[in-house]
Amino acid sequence: MVRGGVYAIFGSAAKVAGSAMWLSFLAGGMVALAASYNYAKLGAGSVAMPQPLTDYAAILRHHALYQGGKTAIHYGETSLSYAALADNVARFAGLLLSLGLGSGDRCVIALPDCPDFFHAFLGALHCGIIAVPVGTQLPAGHYAAIFRDARASALVTLGGSTSAAAWSGSDATLLCVDAPDFADRLRRSNAAPATTPDATGPHFLLYTSGSTGEPKGVPHTQRDMLACARRYAGEVLGLGSTDVILSASKLFFAFGLGNSLIFPLYHGATVILHPGGSGPAELFALPQLITDRRPTLLFAVPSVYAMLGRILAGDASPLASLRLCISAGEPLPAALYHQWQETTGLEILDGIGSTEALHIYIANRPGASVPGATGRVVPGYEARLVGEDGGPPPEGQPGRLHLRGESLTTGYLNRPDLTAASLLTDGWFDTGDVFVCTGGLYRFLGRKDDLFKVGGNWVAPLAVEAVLRGHPAVLECVVTAQEVEGLFLPVAHIVAAPGQTDTSGLARELRAFVQSRLPPHLCPARFLFRADLPRTRTGKINRSELRQYRA
Missing domain, CATH: 3.40.50.12780 (ANL, N-terminal domain)
Structure with a gap:
C-alpha cells in the first residue's frame, strides 16, 4: 500500500465537487472547453466525447465537467472521482514544472498500480514532459541503464526502492510519493495549464518486456x-x-x-x-x-x-x-x-x-x-x-x-x-x-526464434504444447529445441499436476500420448520435469531461459 497518497487530498467526490478549489478549476479551464466543442447526447445521462480529441488532458476535463462525481479509480478502500483525478493531475504537472523540468524532458515512473501512477503519468503528459513508466522490481543495473538511455530528468517512485537507490540525479528530482510531506507538497502545488501535444511526439516511452533480448525504449504519442x-x-x-x-x-x-x-x-x-x-x-x-x-x-x-x-x-x-x-x-x-x-x-x-x-x-x-x-x-x-x-x-x-x-x-x-x-x-x-x-x-x-526444423520439417512448439496440455497429468509445459545426441530435437519442459510423483512413468506415458497424436518430427525427444516455469517480470514464460537450460 502506498502511504500518504495524493488521492486522499480532496476526500469524497461530493466534497471535491463542492469545493471552492474545484469551482476555480472549472472556471479556469473547463467552461472554455465546453464552449469550444459541440457535445452530442448519446442517451439518458450519457454525453458524447468532444471531437476532435487530441489528448488526455481534454478527456479528463470533459469527464470532470460532465461526470465529476463519478468514480474513476477504486484502490483498496479508497475511491477517487474524475473531478479529483483531473485536479491532482494538473497539480502533479505543476509540481514537475516547479522542479525545473520542461517540455521534452523525461520523467521515469517506477510505481506499483496506484492512483499516484495516474497522477504522475498523466501529469507529465499534461505539461509536455515525456513519461517513462518502468517495472518496480528491476535490478539496479537495469534502472541505471534505462535512466541513461531515456536521459531521465526526474524519477517518481517509492522511498527505499531499488529504483530510488539507483537514481544518480539530484535529490530534488527524486519524488517519493510515500514521503510524509508529499501529499502536502502536491496540495500546495499550482495546477498547471494543459499544453497542446505536438503531432509527432514522443509523449511517453515504454520499455519492452525483454522477452526477445535487452529491453528497448519504444516511443509513443497520445494519438x-x-x-x-x-x-x-x-x-x-x-x-x-x-x-x-x-x-x-x-x-x-x-x-x-x-x-x-x-x-x-x-x-x-x-x-x-x-x-x-x-x-x-x-x-x-x-x-x-x-x-x-x-x-x-x-x-x-x-x-x-x-x-x-x-x-x-x-x-x-x-x-x-x-x-x-x-x-x-x-x-x-x-x-x-x-x-x-x-x-x-x-x-x-x-x-x-x-x-x-x-x-x-x-x-x-x-x-x-x-x-x-x-x-x-x-x-x-x-x-x-x-x-x-x-x-x-x-x-x-x-x-x-x-x-x-x-x-x-x-x-x-x-x-x-x-x-x-x-x-x-x-x-x-x-x-x-x-x-x-x-x-x-x-x-x-x-x-521466429521459437520455431526450428527437425529433419527438414518445421516444428511449431505451440502445436506440441497444445497436445501435451490435453493430458490430465500436465499442468504447464513448454517445448524448445535442444541438442540431443548431436541433433537439435524437441524437448518438453513439464510442470506436472499435483499428486504426480513418478516422473519416469509419466515420461513414458506422455511419449506414448504424443506419438499417437502427432507426426514423429513433432514428438519430444526428452521430457524434463520442473517445479515451475521461469517467467519474465510481465508474467510471460521465459522461453529464452528454457532454451539455454540443460538437465
Whole structure:
C-alpha cells in the first residue's frame, strides 16, 4: 500500500465537487472547453466525447465537467472521482514544472498500480514532459541503464526502492510519493495549464518486456492511445462508461497501461487497481476483489486464468458481474479456454499485441471466440504474412506477420539499426511473429526464434504444447529445441499436476500420448520435469531461459 497518497487530498467526490478549489478549476479551464466543442447526447445521462480529441488532458476535463462525481479509480478502500483525478493531475504537472523540468524532458515512473501512477503519468503528459513508466522490481543495473538511455530528468517512485537507490540525479528530482510531506507538497502545488501535444511526439516511452533480448525504449504519442481506445476497446470490446475494469497485468506493461488507464479514462469508465503482485498469494485475493467491486471486464495473461480456475475450484459465483474476459501477453491454450468456459460459463477473448503497437491488433470477438486461434485483425490495422521467399505464403501456410496501423511506433529509442530492420517501407512493421491465416482467422505459431526444423520439417512448439496440455497429468509445459545426441530435437519442459510423483512413468506415458497424436518430427525427444516455469517480470514464460537450460 502506498502511504500518504495524493488521492486522499480532496476526500469524497461530493466534497471535491463542492469545493471552492474545484469551482476555480472549472472556471479556469473547463467552461472554455465546453464552449469550444459541440457535445452530442448519446442517451439518458450519457454525453458524447468532444471531437476532435487530441489528448488526455481534454478527456479528463470533459469527464470532470460532465461526470465529476463519478468514480474513476477504486484502490483498496479508497475511491477517487474524475473531478479529483483531473485536479491532482494538473497539480502533479505543476509540481514537475516547479522542479525545473520542461517540455521534452523525461520523467521515469517506477510505481506499483496506484492512483499516484495516474497522477504522475498523466501529469507529465499534461505539461509536455515525456513519461517513462518502468517495472518496480528491476535490478539496479537495469534502472541505471534505462535512466541513461531515456536521459531521465526526474524519477517518481517509492522511498527505499531499488529504483530510488539507483537514481544518480539530484535529490530534488527524486519524488517519493510515500514521503510524509508529499501529499502536502502536491496540495500546495499550482495546477498547471494543459499544453497542446505536438503531432509527432514522443509523449511517453515504454520499455519492452525483454522477452526477445535487452529491453528497448519504444516511443509513443497520445494519438496512439486514442487509436487503441477507439478501435480495440470501443469497436471490438464495446467498452463504455458503465463498465468497471480490473486488470491483473500492471500499468508499466503496455497491455496493463491500456487496460487500466488508456481504455477506462477515454470511455469514462471505472478502473479497479490491484496493487499486489502476480504470485499465488496475491492472485488468491482476486475472487474476493471481484465480488466486492464487481468488475464487468477482466484482463489477464493465460497463467492468471489458469491459477484463478484452480482457486475457484468449480465455484464461479464470485465472477457473476463479469461480461468479458480478455487474454494477451502469451498464447491462450485451447484446453485452458475450454476449462475456463466450463467452470465459469464465460469465454476468454484471446488476442495479440505488442509494445510497438501499444496494445492488441489481432483479437477474437465477443460471442465468436475460436479456441486456439488468435483472432481477426482489429479495425484500424492491416496485416500481411511473408513467406521464406519474401512473398505471401499459400493460405494456411506459415509466414512472418507484418503489421501496419494507427498506433504503431515510429522506431526504437537510440537504436537506428533495429529501427531500420523492423520498420519497413510504406509503414509496415516486421513483428517477428509467425502465423498461419485461413479465411482471415490468424493462428499464432510462435516467435521466429521459437520455431526450428527437425529433419527438414518445421516444428511449431505451440502445436506440441497444445497436445501435451490435453493430458490430465500436465499442468504447464513448454517445448524448445535442444541438442540431443548431436541433433537439435524437441524437448518438453513439464510442470506436472499435483499428486504426480513418478516422473519416469509419466515420461513414458506422455511419449506414448504424443506419438499417437502427432507426426514423429513433432514428438519430444526428452521430457524434463520442473517445479515451475521461469517467467519474465510481465508474467510471460521465459522461453529464452528454457532454451539455454540443460538437465
